[in-house]
Amino acid sequence: MYCRNCGTEHPDTAQFCPSCGVGTAAGGVATEYAGFWRRVAAYLVDALILAIPNIILSRIGGAGSLAVIVVDWIYFAYQESSPAQATIGKRALGIKVTNTEGNAISFGRATGRYFAKILSVLTLLIGVIMIAFTSKKQGLHDMIASTLVVKTK
Secondary structure, eight states, X not given: OBOTTXXXXXXXXXXXXXXXXXXXXXXXXXXXXXXXXXXXXXXXXXXXXXXXXXXXXXXXXXXXXXHHHHHHHHHHHHHHTSTTOSOHHHHHTTEEEEEXXXXXXXXXXXXXXXXXXXXXXXXXXXXXXXXXXXTTOOOHHHHHHTEEEEEOX
């Protein structure tokens, strides 16, 4: 199959063109990537959900910090690799995580994406801020994990 926008050949199962990102669904519906502020809002919802268990775990002591990382990792990786393809915050904001062809991601890829966020933060948040400026609204962690965050609504 060939992209109707750029002409690049792609697998018949692809929901997005791997070159230009346009949706390949019948009817010519273009993919809408989730922008910076929508993604920030989704993260804030998730942070509120995780606040109580993280506060409790952080009071445990030395093992508390590791426990917080594990809980956050499982929360994000499990939900983003689930059939919903989104955390509770992402679902509330009408967005989901896909691979570059528009399909669901595995738990392994979701795990890689979660830990790649560390690099996005360690670059003085440049890896996160770049979401606002890249054509497919990808952060550094999305590029590393070959993922997209797209609107569902």
